Amino acid sequence: MSTGETAPAVTQRRLPAEWEPQGAIQLTWPHDDTDWAPALEQVHPVFALIAASISQFEPVIIVARDPEHIEEISGFLTETAIRPDRLWFALAPSNDTWARDHGAITVFDGDQPRLLDFTFNGWGGKYPADLDDGITRALASQGVFGSCVPEPTGLVLEGGSIESDGAGTLLTTARCLLSATRNPQLDRAGIEQSLARWLGARRVLWLEHGQLEGDDTDAHIDTLARFCAQHTIAYVQCDDPQDPHYPELQAMEQELRALRQPSGGPYRLIPLPWPAPIFEDGRRLAATYANFLILNGAVLLPVYDDAADAVARDRLAEAFPGREIVEIDCRPIIRQGGSLHCLTMQYPAAALGIPQE
Template structure:
């Protein structure tokens, strides 16, 4: 039974989101992050379905009424009560693979990015949703600690990741690189693993998730964050990452087509002044479109134009993520795509 990790551009049934709790980390910014998520849901529902886990029945009822008023077709939306600790679905949501022509949802262990934050409810969320019949695809638990934002794939046997995250002792202590690679090859069906040694964003809690730094756009193309400001503290590390990407080769030995994404001006938290991890690499590919985080910055337009050229035939949809980065994540971090065959049609329920 050969496994294959789906690339993000594989046809999708839905995008999954986790709605914030009123008493969670978003409590001071709840209206703002809910407005961001609402914008995302309306945008995604133009193209495909949205699965939302709500923290409680009252929130579920409120959201159903709100989205109905916004014109979201109810056959494109499913709301299920399933409590979570936080909103970062990319990291506590299921990771989908193909096995024997059908999707399987792998439920990896989530520990709040190496024990930094509470994660008991997040770690139980996929099992909870599966137990409530949210998925058509089977859910398989995994003891390995792995977050969806830590990996990216070309869908043809190559995995892109970072040493700072996957080899961090706060994840799978005692598991050496060779043993970890063997587990990833077995689970995800990958044949090659491209390890980035360099690259980070200030304000990032994830220990350098690759989805903040470099992303496959198709099997031959990688988009990456590029810093052109020599005075910026990120400059040296991102230049070193760029050199690594230039040295990577495809399975046939040819270089990748590299797409440099612009560097937004530094964003700082208005409360205490720490830098926030604004990145255009945190885009989301869906059926027929690419949602792109923007930050009210002069570089937004350049990023949108570059990604429009990179994804011909797909709509480019900007999403204001200035509120999302206040909790150190962005658009891709808030979502998890579910490939075709993962869900029953919502209209059946």
């Protein structure tokens, strides 16, 4: 069937795994014209801690709305251990802060990086996203990506909706990628064709189950299950039959057990614990340990002042031997439905125009 897209000139593409070498992390900062406005006093310190933690391992690119915003952000960062030599600012108006979903996605064509500018429509039109959808182009116009020019795709796709093993296998959820509010012209086969065309996907592993209360992304995979290595998947496990999530997450766990590597063997599965429910105004928030962020030499882990935090830390240390596990209290962040991974987007050094060490 027709996808309504223009095929890229080069078809031999590969979506790198997140644990591959990175050049920088993008973080789009909140302001009083975003949904964060009522909670800026609580979230600014968390964003500052995230930026400072990233800078210990690699550069961080902070997207601010204007020069005055840069001054404000700089004030917050002076109270942290930010490494100024690894701090870069860019300017762009924004609706919100979820860089994982409005940031460019990098693929490699041999050794050459290509930046893909997918359409971001506010998770199927749930929220305004016109400004966020233009951030990648704004960064490119300021030289953030050097000579790497973002390619528009015509496909609605968010970075949080896909997981890559770096070798041609993508993991995703049917609830999100087959949503009628994203690419209604495409059926499952059409989506797979598009993922193969743009991202070089040779296999797409679909999860039919899995959804967290408080998540309005239609079940982004990065809240549920994550590749930690080509043969390893960490996933959210619910073992409490009284929890409303139990049927869905038990079904998802069975699906994960049935998945097979290209070699034919099962994946090594690492269950992540389930923190005690966190509520705000009677609404349960999407507290998940699966929304961790992989860095050069480290993993940032969202924690919730819960006894399960230590278990999650130990299990991620098992999944990422040799990487430091850095805990970030994300209770203020999940009030808006996401966490560490949702707020950030990584880029390889070859796709950037900023100095590298």
